[in-house]
Amino acid sequence: MGEIMSEYQDQYILGIETSCDETAVAIVKNGRELIANVVASQIESHKRFGGVVPEIASRHHVEQVTMVLEEALNEAEMTMDDIDAIAVTEGPGLVGALLVGVNAAKALAFAHNKPLVGVHHIAGHIYANRLLKEFEFPLLSLVVSGGHTELILMNEHGSYDVIGETRDDAAGEAYDKVARTLQLPYPGGPHIDRLAHEGEVTIDFPRAWLEEGSYDFSFSGLKSSVINTLHNAKQKNIELLPENIAASFQESVIDVLSTKTHKAAQEYGVKQVIVAGGVAANKGLRAKLEDTFAGEEGLELLIPPLHLCTDNAAMIAAAGTIAFNKGERSGWDMNANPGLPL
Amino acid sequence: MNVLAIDTSNQPLGVAVLKNSQVVAEYTKNIKKNHSVQLMPVINQLMSEAGLQPSELDRIAVANGPGSFTGIRIGLTTAKTLAWSLNIPIVAMSSLELLAYNGFYSNSLICPFFDARRGQVYTGLYQNEQSELRLEKEEVNILMEEWLKALKEYDQPIMFLSHDLDAHRETIVNTLGEQAILPDLPVHLPQAGVLAKVAMTKEPVDVHSLTPNYLRLAEAEAKWIQKQQES
Ligand SMILES: [Zn+2]
Numbered sequence: 001m002g003e004i005m006s007e008y009q010d011q012y013i014l015g016i017e018t019s020c021d022e023t024a025v026a027i028v029k030n031g032r033e034l035i036a037n038v039v040a041s042q043i044e045s046h047k048r049f050g051g052v053v054p055e056i057a058s059r060h061h062v063e064q065v066t067m068v069l070e071e072a073l074n075e076a077e078m079t080m081d082d083i084d085a086i087a088v089t090e091g092p093g094l095v096g097a098l099l100v101g102v103n104a105a106k107a108l109a110f111a112h113n114k115p116l117v118g119v120h121h122i123a124g125h126i127y128a129n130r131l132l133k134e135f136e137f138p139l140l141s142l143v144v145s146g147g148h149t150e151l152i153l154m155n156e157h158g159s160y161d162v163i164g165e166t167r168d169d170a171a172g173e174a175y176d177k178v179a180r181t182l183q184l185p186y187p188g189g190p191h192i193d194r195l196a197h198e199g200e201v202t203i204d205f206p207r208a209w210l211e212e213g214s215y216d217f218s219f220s221g222l223k224s225s226v227i228n229t230l231h232n233a234k235q236k237n238i239e240l241l242p243e244n245i246a247a248s249f250q251e252s253v254i255d256v257l258s259t260k261t262h263k264a265a266q267e268y269g270v271k272q273v274i275v276a277g278g279v280a281a282n283k284g285l286r287a288k289l290e291d292t293f294a295g296e297e298g299l300e301l302l303i304p305p306l307h308l309c310t311d312n313a314a315m316i317a318a319a320g321t322i323a324f325n326k327g328e329r330s331g332w333d334m335n336a337n338p339g340l341p342l
Numbered sequence: 343m344n345v346l347a348i349d350t351s352n353q354p355l356g357v358a359v360l361k362n363s364q365v366v367a368e369y370t371k372n373i374k375k376n377h378s379v380q381l382m383p384v385i386n387q388l389m390s391e392a393g394l395q396p397s398e399l400d401r402i403a404v405a406n407g408p409g410s411f412t413g414i415r416i417g418l419t420t421a422k423t424l425a426w427s428l429n430i431p432i433v434a435m436s437s438l439e440l441l442a443y444n445g446f447y448s449n450s451l452i453c454p455f456f457d458a459r460r461g462q463v464y465t466g467l468y469q470n471e472q473s474e475l476r477l478e479k480e481e482v483n484i485l486m487e488e489w490l491k492a493l494k495e496y497d498q499p500i501m502f503l504s505h506d507l508d509a510h511r512e513t514i515v516n517t518l519g520e521q522a523i524l525p526d527l528p529v530h531l532p533q534a535g536v537l538a539k540v541a542m543t544k545e546p547v548d549v550h551s552l553t554p555n556y557l558r559l560a561e562a563e564a565k566w567i568q569k570q571q572e573s
Binding site: 048049053055056058059061062063065066067069070080096099100102103104106107108110111112113331332333334335336 | 376378379380381382383385386396397411412415416418419420421422423424426427428549550553554556560561562563566
């Protein structure tokens with residue numbers, strides 16, 4: 001009787017995410033239902049430095065981690081006894097920041113004799129979408145963030161095939177650098193997105209399509225082109241409107257991202273296209289993708305709401321559920337792995 | 343009382359288990375290895391050899407720095423999470439004070455220190471007073487030469503304790519001469535067993551607000567403050 005029952009028992013996974021500048025803990029039911037989701041952001045603290053300072057991020061994580069854990073359990077009205085397993089971001093990310101989450105997870109698992117699962121941060125970003133909609137395979141995911149620009153093909157749960165990736169800068173990185181050149185405050189991405197909507201495309205910035213059939217990306221040429229254009233204009237005393245620069249730059253990025261995603265979706269005959277990562281919050285990108293995939297028969301575009309695009313622990317618990325049910329386990333010697341492959 | 347004590351604030355890794363108020367297991371290693379990989383397996387092994395379940399612990403003790411920023415955080419995160427989730431008190435001790443206990447039975451002043459690169463050290467001055475360690479001179483991050491000049495003012499012998507002793511031996515001898523006691527015995531590694539024992543009577547602290555004792559700002563922050571002062 002007990003065995004039969006267990007098949008239908010609900011599963012609660014607690015996720016911990018500290019790979020960059022958010023200390024986050026969440027509890028997810030059956031891999032799909034958000035029970036608690038707490039994120040302590042450090043953005044304000046890093047603003048004065050114009051970017052995330054790894055040592056400062058690590059210091060905040062250790063100050064916050066037990067408070068965030070407590071808040072998540074309180075929000076869920078649960079104790080550790082109700083939790084089936086602990087999932088934690090193992091990498092990639094800032095090593096000092098990751099270490100806080102990994103060691104908190106190990107301590108928690110040890111204290112309560114719970115299984116422990118390490119999760120890849122990008123797998124997390126993809127699985128944020130499963131909190132909204134069940135996956136249908138094959139599935140293509142465009143992952144765009146400050147550190148990533150990747151096209152990932154999935155044929156089943158927990159299997160990730162990277163079919164395209166950036167050869168230099170990540171899309172989010174290019175956004176931040178261009179924003180800095182335009183003297184916009186950190187983080188620059190949302191500011192460019194906002195400006196772009198006020199301006200128009202006046203400059204035809206380059207698009208790196210790379211060789212025929214490649215799903216790889218490259219944004220460093222575009223970034224240099226924007227910086228050079230601004231520099232030359234300044235020397236010739238020509239005034240360029242920042243909103244037009246932003247619009248032109250964003251157009252180029254979005255054009256490449258959506259075109260390659262569309263092509264890959266067709267080639268692999270996918271049923272769903274999922275957009276993941278911080279840049280998925282970009283309104284211009286959302287609009288363009290919705291446009292591109294409108295009217296595609298049998299193909300569904302999924303873009304998570306803003307609070308699930310940025311780093312959170314619900315996505316780690318969601319991805320961790322899959323890993324846990326596949327039998328993956330981490331030992332007491334688990335370490336942070338800043339270069340963890342997907 | 344059952345206590346688990348953790349120290350990963352510097353290169354040595356220390357874990358001790360106190361069962362029924364006795365140190366039943368103590369582990370010390372001074373090999374350059376990754377504390378994050380080693381700490382939990384050591385805790386797991388000592389606890390199981392001591393025949394203790396985590397739920398049977400009454401208290402967690404941790405050395406909260408100074409030392410390696412990353413090392414401090416590994417120990418502190420582990421200790422804080424254990425204490426919070428087991429709902430038991432946590433006791434924190436300065437890593438320098440813990441090391442100073444190795445000179446507890448000496449009549450001299452005790453100067454524990456950790457190398458902090460570029461001629462700097464994390465250090466403080468302690469003395470045994472009525473079977474308690476008293477902080478004689480506040481813990482600082484300072485150039486060793488400058489610190490030694492200040493120590494010269496004390497007209498008493500001073501015992502130096504540090505696993506980085508060799509790197510600073512010459513400077514110490516040159517400045518303090520006979521005043522300096524540099525023990526040749528292996529008393530330069532902190533003992534987690536001492537941490538566990540002292541923690542039995544030391545006042546616990548609030549787990550959420552317990553933070554590392556870095557003694558030094560993050561570099562970016564120091565630069566930022568300097569820039570604000572200049573402008
Ligand atoms: Zn992310």
